[in-house]
Every structure is written in C-alpha cells, then in structure tokens.
Amino acid sequence: MEALRIGVGICGLGAVVALAVQAARASAFGIRPLHAPAAGSATRGVLYAFGPGMSPLAKESTRTHPWAYALGVAYHLGVFAAFGYLLLLLLGVDVAPTAALGVPLLAGALGGLGLFVRRYASAPLRGLSVPDDAIANLLTTGFVALAAARLRSPAAEPALLAAAMLLLCYVPLGKIRHCVFFFLSRRHLGRHFGRRGTFPVRH
Amino acid sequence: MSEIDALEARLAALTDEDLSRGLDLFRAKLGGAEAAYLQTCVRCGLCADACHYHRTDGELASIPAHKLAQVAAVFRAHYTAAGRLAPGLTGARRFDRDMVRAWVDAVFGRCSLCGRCSLNCTTGIHISAVLRAARGTLTEMGLIPPDLLQVVATSLETGNNMGISREDWLETVQWIEEEMQQDVGDPAARIPVDKQGARVLFTVNPREPKFFPLCLQASATVFHAAGEDWTVASEGWDLTNYGLFSASPAHGGAIAANLMASMDRLGCGTLVIGECGHGFAAARWEAAEWLQKRPGFRIVSFLELMEEYFQQGRLHVDPAKITERATLHDPCNTVRHGGIVEPQRAILRRCLADFVEMTPNRAENFCCGGGGGQLSMSRYRQKRLQSGGVKAEQIRRTGARLVVAPCHNCIDQLMELNREYKLGVVIKTVAEVVAEALVRTTAPSREESHVPDAR
Structure with missing residues (x-):
C-alpha cells in the first residue's frame, strides 16, 4: 500500500510539473501590448468571467441545457471531493463515511456516467468526440467512483490508488488539462470583453 | 476562371x-x-x-x-x-x-x-x-475567397471599398446638402467638407453615397439639429475596413491609416464612425493594434454621439411621429465586439412610440448572417441566407414593421432576408429614425453648444 501511495505522489507531482510546463509554454506565445484605449475594465471583466459569467443563467448554452449543466457541476464537485479525499488518505487521515463526502462522490460518479451516456447517445456529440473524450471520462469517473467505494470500504483503497495513478499520468495528455487551461482561457476572455465594455453582460 | x-x-x-x-x-x-x-x-x-x-x-x-x-x-x-x-x-x-x-x-x-x-x-x-x-x-x-479580397484591394487602390471617385463623392455630398437644406428649411444648413479644426470628423460607409443617400442626409440632419461643429473629409472618408474580415493586419492597418491620415490632416478632435458595425470595431478596437499606435484622439460611434446630444438637450424628438412597432437589430461588431450596447436603445426609446426588443438581444443577439464579410463572398450566398433564418424568425416574433439596424452590412443582409423570408418590414438606421422624429427647432450656434472636447 505504501508503494502505491508513493506512486500516487510521484504521478501527482509529475502531473503538476507537466501542467505547469504546458501553461508556461502557452504563455510563452506572448502577450501583445494593447494600444486601443479601454472602454471598460479588464479586471471587472475577469471578475465577471469567474463570477456571474459562470452562472447557469448567464449563458444561453447553459440556460437551455440545464441537465447537461447539472451533470457537469455534479461531476466536477465529485472530482474535487475525490481529490480532497485522496489527499487526506495520502496524509494518513482516514475519514469516516459521511454524507458530506459521500453525496458529492456519488453524485460525481453519476454525473460522469451521465455525461458519458450523453456524449455517445448524441450523434453530434459523437461526431465531435475523439478517443481522448472516452478515456478522460472513464478514468475520471472510475476514480471518483472508487473514491466513493473507498469511503465505504478500505478494501477499495488499492484500486483507488491505482486509478489515481493512471488518471494523474493521463492528465497532461488529453482534455483533462483544462483543469489549468480553463483558468487561463477565462482570464483572457474576461480581460478581452471587459476592456471592451461587453463584460459584465447586461441582459 | x-x-x-x-x-x-x-x-x-x-x-x-x-x-x-x-x-x-x-x-x-x-x-x-x-x-x-x-x-x-x-x-x-x-x-x-x-x-x-x-x-x-x-x-x-x-x-x-x-x-x-x-x-x-x-x-x-x-x-x-x-x-x-x-x-x-x-x-x-x-x-x-x-x-x-x-x-x-x-x-x-x-x-x-x-x-x-x-x-x-x-x-x-x-x-x-x-x-x-x-x-x-x-x-x-x-x-481567401477572391471576391472578399477584391473589396480589400478596391479600398487600398481607391480609398474606399466601392471605388467611388473623389468627384462623385463630393458631388453626392453637395446634392445631399441641398436636399437637407430643403428638408430642414434652412439654406444655411451645411455638410462641411475638409473643415480644418472641426470638432468632429464624420466618416461614412460608401453604401450611403452609392445606394442610400437618405442615410447620409439623416446623419447630416442630426448634426445640423445638434449644432455640431463637424466635417466630412474629401479623402479618407470611408469608415469600412474589410481587413477585419480578411483578418490581415497588413490590410487592416493600411485601410485604417486612411482615417488616421484624415484626422491628422484636418486636425479634428473626435473621429466619429457612422452606423457600421465592422467599421466601428475596426477603427475603435483593431486599428490601434494593427498600427501599433494609440490614437491621439477620441474615436466614437455615431450612436454614442447621438445619445450625448440627447443627454445634453441638443436634440428634441416627438415619439408620436413614428407609431409603428419597431425593433432593434444588434450588430455583432457594434455590440458584442464593440461594447456599444445601451446608447442605441436609449435613443430609440426617445424616438419611437412602440419599441420592442428582440429575444435574445444585446450581447446575446444573433448575427444577421451578413457579418464577417459574408456579403462579399458569393460562393457562400445560400448558406448566408439560410443562416439568416434565425434573425428572420427573431424579427417575425416581435411583430415589428420597422427594423432599426445601425450597420450597413446588416442592413443589406436584412433587406435580403426581408425578401427571402417575406417579413414585410422596413429597415432603417438609427439616424434615420432620429431625423424622422426630430422636432424642428432653430439649430444652436456653435457658441451655444457646450460639448467638452475629449481630445
């Protein structure tokens, strides 16, 4: 078990380093100085992008797809909960089964499964998909589900740690790297539309 | 070929x-x-x-x-x-x-x-x-589709995207000036050309002198009513910039330089971009990046300026003059990319008795389908008209008979949609609506107008 924990630590460190390198390489493409005087505030735009702009009501795409949005939110809550739980396990803290942790983990696993079904049941989404979409979903959903299982039974811990290693190794390779690039993109988007006075969006 | x-x-x-x-x-x-x-x-x-x-x-x-x-x-x-x-x-x-x-x-x-x-x-x-x-x-x-490139080339060769000669432009301006004088009943009403040091340089989409002279007349009428110290340029008067659509900084910069040169030559304080979405986005937002230079003057949309006139009490309108139901189309480059969202609404609420919004509107508006240079790419015409079906349906749902569109590319597309989808609407610019709703008063003299010069 100790070897698995060390393995997870190494994979986690590797993922963090790889993501940091990728983010640095993206940033190395450069930031162009802007010359047009701003009409609005870039800072307000960024705050909007990370605040009200994330609300399901802020965008038609989420307003009109509440189930997809809800599945996504549940999935991400589950992922965050699973990583938090994993960190506690690595630190030797065993958390007793509680609804506060169990519910998000279960919801996350179901959310991931729901998104998987949604992707492959929809012809347009199948058309958009590449193998990375299936692999990323299955690795992540499996990891969250195993975290939920470990919460109920310590016997699931080796499987959870193995799944965590696989997931962490995969993170820099595919779409899961949006865990970093999401923040970079939203910041750029917020700055751009904030300067122009489009953000915050008035309805 | x-x-x-x-x-x-x-x-x-x-x-x-x-x-x-x-x-x-x-x-x-x-x-x-x-x-x-x-x-x-x-x-x-x-x-x-x-x-x-x-x-x-x-x-x-x-x-x-x-x-x-x-x-x-x-x-x-x-x-x-x-x-x-x-x-x-x-x-x-x-x-x-x-x-x-x-x-x-x-x-x-x-x-x-x-x-x-x-x-x-x-x-x-x-x-x-x-x-x-x-x-x-x-x-x-x-x-690049050759017909889109041709528009850019025409701008670069002639200074405007329709190849209008200097003589034709000046003759048109003079003719519109005479029409305006009759319309406002003031023989002293002017469309000044190359007036040195005017507060405002007004720039125009070549479609106005070529096809829609009443739009230019309406803008001139608004300036006259507001008592503005304004001018148009004899050269470098075209606000359009298809470099935005070719997405080439070389194209965009070379075309934008025409407007900047006019401002330098005439020493005006504010560059006013007439009602044209892409022209506004190009001049206000992209030109400085293409030219790698911050402009030394203010660049505003005519929509912003008209709203300033209203706020300063320089324009007086009677909404009872236009009673038909009207709606507003939000050009993507004016609103989403340009950040000009509310001035046009404030103006129309003053001028129209029955103004209704499309759904969705403002930054969430749908493109009419004519943006991005689509109007000049003949190979995609059917796709363009088909994509405009969303806008046509939006218009139909409002029940409006008048569609106000502060953009000439949008107007061209909306006119085609009007025929294609049998909408039965009339399409006008904001300035046309304002000019129609104006209550004629004696225009204030320059001395009476107190507009801070942002230069």
Missing part, C-alpha cells in the same frame, strides 16, 4: 513549401491567449445552438467546437508533445492540404466571426478569436 475555381485552383496547387510557410504564419498569429484557447475545449457541444449556422443547417461541421477543432488539431499536431506522440488520441492533424481545405470551409464558409459562441462557451474560449487567426493565416497564404 470563376471566383470559386480560382480558390479551388490555389488549394489544389499548394506545395509543401506553401504549407510550411502557412504554419509559420499561423504560429505568428498566436499569442498566449490563443495558445490557451486552443488547449481548453472539452468538446461538450453546448456551443452548438449558439451558432446561427448550426441552428439552420444542423451540420456537425457548423458546430463552433468542430470549427475550433480544425484549428486546434493543427496546433496539437505541431505544438504539443501529446499531439506529436499520439495524434489519434486527441484528434491532432498535421497542416496538410485537407486540413487547409477544412479551415477554408470552417472559417470562411461557416462563420461570420460574430463571437456568439465565445460568450456561450462553458470553458471560456474566445472561439472567434481563434477562427480569426486561422482566417488571417489563410489570407496571407493567398487562400
């Missing part, structure tokens, strides 16, 4: 050297923002309905994420380790002839660069910025 064949011939003749050069051009167009955008998409597909193309054709290739994927595939293949090592895993594809063809279809044939997908992306990708970078790459590879 037809326009379509000319582009096909260029695609067929692409060499490895061309592709390698194209990749270098693409790389040069990417900044940190684009590099981040290209690695963020999770292919959730929620952007699909944000696009008027996908809404009307239902094709996979019209989903914004699919268009983005064509560009991202090349980025991954050439600039990421995972894309190089396992291209099949992430959909990475090298920049070959097939990909170039896919780019042409995605960024010219299925996109008006309206940016609606950007605001609807769940992960915050400015999709239209990426597609613009791809357009610019293709343009610099010589793979």
Whole structure:
C-alpha cells in the first residue's frame, strides 16, 4: 500500500510539473501590448468571467441545457471531493463515511456516467468526440467512483490508488488539462470583453 | 476562371513549401491567449445552438467546437508533445492540404466571426478569436475567397471599398446638402467638407453615397439639429475596413491609416464612425493594434454621439411621429465586439412610440448572417441566407414593421432576408429614425453648444 501511495505522489507531482510546463509554454506565445484605449475594465471583466459569467443563467448554452449543466457541476464537485479525499488518505487521515463526502462522490460518479451516456447517445456529440473524450471520462469517473467505494470500504483503497495513478499520468495528455487551461482561457476572455465594455453582460 | 475555381485552383496547387510557410504564419498569429484557447475545449457541444449556422443547417461541421477543432488539431499536431506522440488520441492533424481545405470551409464558409459562441462557451474560449487567426493565416497564404479580397484591394487602390471617385463623392455630398437644406428649411444648413479644426470628423460607409443617400442626409440632419461643429473629409472618408474580415493586419492597418491620415490632416478632435458595425470595431478596437499606435484622439460611434446630444438637450424628438412597432437589430461588431450596447436603445426609446426588443438581444443577439464579410463572398450566398433564418424568425416574433439596424452590412443582409423570408418590414438606421422624429427647432450656434472636447 505504501508503494502505491508513493506512486500516487510521484504521478501527482509529475502531473503538476507537466501542467505547469504546458501553461508556461502557452504563455510563452506572448502577450501583445494593447494600444486601443479601454472602454471598460479588464479586471471587472475577469471578475465577471469567474463570477456571474459562470452562472447557469448567464449563458444561453447553459440556460437551455440545464441537465447537461447539472451533470457537469455534479461531476466536477465529485472530482474535487475525490481529490480532497485522496489527499487526506495520502496524509494518513482516514475519514469516516459521511454524507458530506459521500453525496458529492456519488453524485460525481453519476454525473460522469451521465455525461458519458450523453456524449455517445448524441450523434453530434459523437461526431465531435475523439478517443481522448472516452478515456478522460472513464478514468475520471472510475476514480471518483472508487473514491466513493473507498469511503465505504478500505478494501477499495488499492484500486483507488491505482486509478489515481493512471488518471494523474493521463492528465497532461488529453482534455483533462483544462483543469489549468480553463483558468487561463477565462482570464483572457474576461480581460478581452471587459476592456471592451461587453463584460459584465447586461441582459 | 470563376471566383470559386480560382480558390479551388490555389488549394489544389499548394506545395509543401506553401504549407510550411502557412504554419509559420499561423504560429505568428498566436499569442498566449490563443495558445490557451486552443488547449481548453472539452468538446461538450453546448456551443452548438449558439451558432446561427448550426441552428439552420444542423451540420456537425457548423458546430463552433468542430470549427475550433480544425484549428486546434493543427496546433496539437505541431505544438504539443501529446499531439506529436499520439495524434489519434486527441484528434491532432498535421497542416496538410485537407486540413487547409477544412479551415477554408470552417472559417470562411461557416462563420461570420460574430463571437456568439465565445460568450456561450462553458470553458471560456474566445472561439472567434481563434477562427480569426486561422482566417488571417489563410489570407496571407493567398487562400481567401477572391471576391472578399477584391473589396480589400478596391479600398487600398481607391480609398474606399466601392471605388467611388473623389468627384462623385463630393458631388453626392453637395446634392445631399441641398436636399437637407430643403428638408430642414434652412439654406444655411451645411455638410462641411475638409473643415480644418472641426470638432468632429464624420466618416461614412460608401453604401450611403452609392445606394442610400437618405442615410447620409439623416446623419447630416442630426448634426445640423445638434449644432455640431463637424466635417466630412474629401479623402479618407470611408469608415469600412474589410481587413477585419480578411483578418490581415497588413490590410487592416493600411485601410485604417486612411482615417488616421484624415484626422491628422484636418486636425479634428473626435473621429466619429457612422452606423457600421465592422467599421466601428475596426477603427475603435483593431486599428490601434494593427498600427501599433494609440490614437491621439477620441474615436466614437455615431450612436454614442447621438445619445450625448440627447443627454445634453441638443436634440428634441416627438415619439408620436413614428407609431409603428419597431425593433432593434444588434450588430455583432457594434455590440458584442464593440461594447456599444445601451446608447442605441436609449435613443430609440426617445424616438419611437412602440419599441420592442428582440429575444435574445444585446450581447446575446444573433448575427444577421451578413457579418464577417459574408456579403462579399458569393460562393457562400445560400448558406448566408439560410443562416439568416434565425434573425428572420427573431424579427417575425416581435411583430415589428420597422427594423432599426445601425450597420450597413446588416442592413443589406436584412433587406435580403426581408425578401427571402417575406417579413414585410422596413429597415432603417438609427439616424434615420432620429431625423424622422426630430422636432424642428432653430439649430444652436456653435457658441451655444457646450460639448467638452475629449481630445
């Protein structure tokens, strides 16, 4: 078990380093100085992008797809909960089964499964998909589900740690790297539309 | 050889050297923002309905994420380790002839660069910025639809995108001035030309002198009523800039320089961009970046200026003069890309007895389908009219008989939609509405108007 924990630590460190390198390489493409005087505030735009702009009501795409949005939110809550739980396990803290942790983990696993079904049941989404979409979903959903299982039974811990290693190794390779690039993109988007006075969006 | 064949011939003749050069051009167009955008998409597909193309054709290739994927595939293949090592895993594809063809279809044939997908992306990708970078790459590879390039060339050769001669322009201005004098009953009413040191330089879309002189007359009437110290230029008067659509900074910068030169020559304090969405976005936002220089003067939309006149009490209107139900079209480059959202609404609420909004509106508006240079690319005409079906339906739902559109490209498209979808509406600019609603009072003299000069 100790070897698995060390393995997870190494994979986690590797993922963090790889993501940091990728983010640095993206940033190395450069930031162009802007010359047009701003009409609005870039800072307000960024705050909007990370605040009200994330609300399901802020965008038609989420307003009109509440189930997809809800599945996504549940999935991400589950992922965050699973990583938090994993960190506690690595630190030797065993958390007793509680609804506060169990519910998000279960919801996350179901959310991931729901998104998987949604992707492959929809012809347009199948058309958009590449193998990375299936692999990323299955690795992540499996990891969250195993975290939920470990919460109920310590016997699931080796499987959870193995799944965590696989997931962490995969993170820099595919779409899961949006865990970093999401923040970079939203910041750029917020700055751009904030300067122009489009953000915050008035309805 | 037809326009379509000319582009096909260029695609067929692409060499490895061309592709390698194209990749270098693409790389040069990417900044940190684009590099981040290209690695963020999770292919959730929620952007699909944000696009008027996908809404009307239902094709996979019209989903914004699919268009983005064509560009991202090349980025991954050439600039990421995972894309190089396992291209099949992430959909990475090298920049070959097939990909170039896919780019042409995605960024010219299925996109008006309206940016609606950007605001609807769940992960915050400015999709239209990426597609613009791809357009610019293709343009610099010589793979731009020839009729779009021709508009740029005409601007560069003649100073305006319709090739109107200086004599014709000045004759038209004089004729409109005479018409305005009769209309306002003031023989002293003027459309000043090349007035040195005027507070305001007003710039015009060439469609106005060519096809819609009443629009120019309406703008002049508003200036007259407001008592503005204004002028038009004899040279460098065209506000349009199709460099925004070719996405070439060289094109955009060269065309924008005409307006900047007029401002320098005439020493005006404020450059006013008439009612034209892309012209405003190009002059207000992009010109400074293309020219790498902050303008030494204020650049405003005529919409902003008219609203300032109202706030200063310089215009007086009677909304009872226009009683038919009216709605407002939000040009993407004025509103979403330009940030001018409320002035036009404030103006119309003053001037119209029955003003209703389309749904959705403001930054969430739908493109009419005529943006992004689509009006000048004949090969995509059917697609353009089909994509405009979303806007046609929006208009129909308002029950309006008058559609106000502060953009000439939009007006051209809306006029076609009016015929195609039998909407039975009249389409006007904001200035036309204001001029029609004006209550004639004696125009204030320059001394009576107190407008702080932002220069």
